[in-house]
Amino acid sequence: MKANNSVQGKDLGLCRCDDCGQINNTTESCCLRCGAKLQLRDYNSLQRSWALLITAAILLVPANLYPITTLTKSGRVTHDTIFSGILRLVHSDMLPIAVIVFTASILVPWLKIIGLGIYLSAISFNLKFSKKKLMLGFHLIEWIGRWSMLDLFVISLTVALVNMGQLLDAKPAPAATAFALVILFTQVSAKVLDTRLLWDQLEQQDDAN
Amino acid sequence: MTQIEQPKVVRKKLFSPVWLLPIVALALGAWLGVKSIRESGIDVRIHFPSATGIDVGKTLVRYQGLNVGKVVDVSIDDELKGVNVDLLMDYRAEPLLRANSKFWLVTPKASITGVEGLDALFSGNYIGLLPGDGDFRDHFEAEQEAPPVLPGSDGLVIELSAEKLGSLDVGSPVFYRQIPVGEVVSYRLDPQHKVLLKAYIEKQYATLVRKDSHFWNVSGVQIDASLSGIKVNTASLASLIAGGINFSSPVSSPAAEANQGYKLYASQQEANGGVRFVLTAKDADGIKRGTDVIYRGVTIGEVENVVAESQSVSIHTRLDAPYAELLGSDAKFWREGADISLNGFKHAGRLVSGDVIQFLPGNGSPLAQYPLANTAPRLEHETPIMLTLTAAENPGISSGADIRYRQVSIGKIAQVRLADDFSAVLYQAEIFPEFKALLTAGSDFIAEAPLDIKASLDGVEVKSGDLTTLTKGVVSLRHSLNKKALNTAKPIALFASASKADAFYQQGHKIKWTLYSDDAASVTTGSPVYYKKMQVGTVTDVDWQATADRFAVTLAIDSTFAPLLKNNIVFWQNPALAVDASLTGVKLQMAPLNGVLKGSIALAKLDGHKVDSQRLYHSESLARSQAQAISLLLPADSSLRTGAAIRYQGTQIGEVTQVVLNADLKHLDAKAYLYGKYAAPFLKRDSQYQLQQAQVTLKGVEHPEALLTGAFIAATPGNASDNSTQFTVPRLTDDYMAKDALHLLLSRNTLGSVKNGTGIFFRGIQIGQIIDYRLKDNGDEVLLNASIAARYRHLLNQSSRFYDLSGIKVDLGLFSGAQIETGSLETILAGGIGVVTELNNQQAAPLNASQTLPVYGKADADWLQWRPQLSE
Structure with a gap:
């Protein structure tokens, strides 16, 4: 069953155009439909994905250490990092919101970076992973990744709505940029990766298995 | 396909440019990290x-x-x-x-x-x-509190020295044109025991402080409370409580240096400088520190200090800077207080603020010392005209009283004093020079009454001067049209009132006339004298002359009526209301109203014979008739009234003017006049006067006019050769009451219709009357006291019979018929007692007094036939 299903295009001499999805013969160097350059596998994407992931990982540090919002309340200025913000929510007995924010702002980016790292490592270093788990993880990351923008969305809303000068004012702090970049880079990193490389890896494993 | 291109061998790049991203991120992160560390x-x-x-x-x-x-x-x-x-x-x-x-x-x-x-x-x-x-x-x-100097102040710090701190405190603001530009940051005492304040001026205002700036304290409230209102002067609410410093700077002065010292003045006035000098005065009454120096109503300075010297007081005064140049060597200072008079409060504010010092600028260089006068200096070009007024008695004019002409002040009384010999009061009057033209010969000075009430029947006119008149009095000038100027060297009379002045002037033009009257004739000084109802003069004096017990009434008759006085004139009291009531009617005559109130005297010319022009008659008729006074003595029970007529045969020949009860209570003294033309025969000593009263009887009314006018006196002329003015009026009685009447006692069973006054008739003629009746002691009969007129007593003797005449006697007989017998109508109503006498007097003895005779019920028929020859 597995053998039947695991026939890959390249084995059949077919290559899918990345741009328009046209199935071409591998002999073609350009897509018959859109004329884009055809590549059987984009090995460079692995490199790019790694680079972006590393960037995101680096940026994750300031995003968590630096304050993400500057709140001026009655003239008193408080800076909140992501984590202190969650703690504040917990202290304010808003645990469900804290959970959401924690998930969106800390759990998801971290998981995404770690997950991506695992995938990329799996590709790069031929690590042996259960194909099923990888697939589950992959879908999870894909689905949940978009929610990590929740924090920024909240910040941008707050900044727009809470603007009462010295009395009450919220402003994004440097960490907001870093955090946004973390999300951006992880998204892009996941996007640029030619996932076929992963499937190749998995097929090989299956074969080996 | 035919043409196969030579494959281009591209050397695979070891690193994708995308790796720049993590490097950049790393660099960024590292930089952030380093930075944060x-x-x-x-x-x-x-x-x-x-x-x-x-x-x-x-x-x-x-x-x-x-x-x-x-x-x-x-x-x-x-x-x-x-x-x-x-x-x-x-x-x-x-x-x-x-x-x-x-x-x-x-x-x-x-x-x-x-x-x-x-x-x-x-x-x-x-x-x-x-x-x-x-x-x-x-x-x-840590410090306990904020350190005084403002953090990071790069403004200007200056030092101010003051006598006392006042309400200044750290933080007290420093104002420039009421804008806070800095604040006091510290204060301390310096070795000279002055208060040294440090003030910080903010940088942007530092240029406002100049080398010659003046600083003054605006601490607290400056309340200028006067009757014109209350002016509260505060710099700001903050400075009200916490004090404050204000300053002003001359524009041209160079900028201040840091830590420059300034004197902190107590007030703006002080700070603004000015010129200081000393006023000397005997006392500082009303002058105190802060007393204003006023010039044309503007406060131009104030007293800074008052120091008592051994002989005087030195008043240290300051003129504010802008007015300093007004001070010359001949500047004048005098004190002036509130002028409270009833015509208003002048400078009422000075009641609160005290006196002020008035200032008159002078020329020349200022002196260090000036005398302080008590009164305003007299300006050379305004020398008033000095007058001396004199009055016998001060009519309430005090020093400072206005002299007015048509109620406009033209001068004032400067001084009131007694003459050197104390014979008069002298007034030093000052007339403002512009009114010199008013001072003409014949002008009068009259003290104005504060209240002039003229009450007459026209109404009450109350004229009051303004309230000054009440306090100081006012002298008014009555300008005369004389062109000649008033001689101001001689004392001029000050009249107590306009009327006094008039009187004074008219004394010369009036004819004095003295009348004599038995009474004051209800005239007073000022009572008018009328001639044909026109006033020709007034009564100037009413004087009682003790010796003659009479009044001398002095009249002043206007000289225009002098020719009148040359005639035969008579004077009489003008009655307020003359009622000439007679049966012909009542005639009312009113005197002029003025005379009604004051009493008045009228005069009239009489032609012909010489008249008594010195007597004041009681009435016009008396006067006109040149009446002759007599006095009558009447019994006390006479109902004679004042005004009763004296008549002869029904013609009035005189009148009674006064009836008084004599001290012995038994007589009335009546003063009466006999009209001149009739007087002579009735002044004879044996003239008779009798009181006549109206008598209403059933027989008729006797003297009916007396019903209206009251009793009158009937006079009978005498024949004696000598005259008298004293007459006695006998009791008004009939003969029955006379002393020589015959008194009889009559006895009767019952009183019947007899009463007092019941007549006793002889042949129908009344000869006497019952004057009394009583029950006999044993009660068996009634005793009637009868009185028979003397001239009829010979009609009675022992043979006389008394019988009852009362009522109507009706004899009814079957055969004789009805016989009705009546006396007179009077006896029918009033009853009566008849008397008959049987024998003549030779045959019968006369009746004795107090002999009791019976009264028979009826006369016998033969009694009425008796006709004795009765003779005296």
Whole structure:
């Protein structure tokens, strides 16, 4: 069953155009439909994905250490990092919101970076992973990744709505940029990766298995 | 396909450019990391006595409004005496942390000078920081409160020296044109025991302070309370409580230097400088520190100090700078107080503020000392005309009284004094020169009555002068049209009133005439004298002459009527209301109203014979008839009234003018006049006067006119050769009451219709009457006391029979028929007693008095036939 299903295009001499999805013969160097350059596998994407992931990982540090919002309340200025913000929510007995924010702002980016790292490592270093788990993880990351923008969305809303000068004012702090970049880079990193490389890896494993 | 291109061998790049991204991110992160490590701040520990108001993580350290650190920990110190507050200072704050830097807790503080640390109200308390010098240090002892000098002040600090601090305090504002430009930052006593204040002027206002700036205290409230209102002068509410300093700067002066010393004046006036000098006066009554110096109503200076010298007082005075040049060598100063008079309050404010010093500028260079006069100086070009007025008695004019012409003040009384010989009061009057033309010969000075009430039947006219008249009195000038100027050298009479003045002038033009009257004739001084109802003069005096017991009434008759007085004239009291009531009618005559009130005298010409022009008659008729006075003595029960007529045969020949009860209570004294033309025969000594009263009887009315006018006196002329003015009027009785009447006692069974006055008739003629009746002691009969007129007594003797005449006698007989017998109508109603006499007097003895005779019920028929020859 597995053998039947695991026939890959390249084995059949077919290559899918990345741009328009046209199935071409591998002999073609350009897509018959859109004329884009055809590549059987984009090995460079692995490199790019790694680079972006590393960037995101680096940026994750300031995003968590630096304050993400500057709140001026009655003239008193408080800076909140992501984590202190969650703690504040917990202290304010808003645990469900804290959970959401924690998930969106800390759990998801971290998981995404770690997950991506695992995938990329799996590709790069031929690590042996259960194909099923990888697939589950992959879908999870894909689905949940978009929610990590929740924090920024909240910040941008707050900044727009809470603007009462010295009395009450919220402003994004440097960490907001870093955090946004973390999300951006992880998204892009996941996007640029030619996932076929992963499937190749998995097929090989299956074969080996 | 045919043409196969030579494959281009591309050397695979080892690193994709995308790797730049992580490198950049790394670099960025590293930079941030380094930066944050570098800027991690400096740990500072400050020891506070208490941690009140300090929150870990929230309390910030601020310097010039900038957050330079925050509290990261609070812990109790080792000795448990305070708290250690750990601060994490911004790395850039390192220069602030020096050995002499000061830290203190700023808490919101609301005081009258302002709300301090208002930001702390919102942002919470924070720790203030004042950098100091010295080496770096990271542990400090907190200050109790903010250090006086403003942090980071690069404004101007000046020193002010004042006599006293007043209500100034640290934080008291410094104003320039009421804008706060700085504040007092400290004060202390200097070695000279003056108060040295340090004031800080903010940088942007520092240029306002010049070398020659004047600073003055605007502390508290300046209340200028006067009757014109209350002026409250405060610089600001803050300075009201906390005091304040104001300053002004001349424009041309160079800018002030830092720490320059200035004198702090107590007030703006003082600060503004001016010229100072000394006024000398005998006393400083009403003058005190702060007394204003006034010129044309403008306060141009004030008294700064009053010092008592051995002989006088020195009043240290200052003229404000703008007016300093008014002060010349011949400047004049005098004091002036509130002028309170009933015509108004003048300068009423001075009641509160005290007197002021009036100032008159002078020329020349200012002196250091001036005399202070008590009264306004007399200006050369305004020399008033001096007059001396004289009056026998002061009519209430005091010094300062106005002299007015048509109620316009033309001068004043400067002085009131007694003449040297105390014979008169002398007034020094000053007439303003512009009114010189009014002072003409014949002008009068009249003291005005404060209240002039003229009450007449026309109404009451109350004329009151203004209220000054009440207090000081007012002299009014009555201008005469004479062209000649008044001789001001001689004393001029001051009349107490206009009428007095008139009187004075008219005395010369009036004819004096004296009348004599038995009574004051109800005239008083001022009573008018009328001729044909026109006033020709007045009564000037009514004087009682003790010797003659009469009144001398002096008249002043206007000279225009002099020819009148040359005639035969008579005077009489003009009655207010003359009622000539007679049966022909009542005639009312009213005197002129003026005369009604005051009493008046009328005069009239009489032609012909010489008349008594010196007598004041009681009435016109008396006067016109040149009546002759007589006096009559009447019995006390005579109902004679004043005005009763004296008649002869029905013609009035005189009248009674006065009836008084004599002291013996038994007689009336009546004063009466006999009209001149009839008087002579009735003045004979044996003339008779009898009182006649109206008698209403059933027989008729006797003297009916007496019903209206009352009793009158009937006169009978005499024949004697000598005259008299004293007559006695006999009792008005009939003969029956006369002393020589015959008194008889009649007895009767019952009183019947007999009563007092019941007549006793002889042949129908009344000869007497019953004057009394009583029950006999044993009660068996009634005794009637009868009186028979003397001239009829011969008609009665022992043979006389008395019988009852009362009522109607009706004899009814069957055969004789009815016989009705009546007496006169009078006896029918009033009853009566008849009497007959049988024998003549030779045959019968006369009746004795107190002999009791019976009264028979009826006369026998033969009694009525008796006809004796009765003779005296």
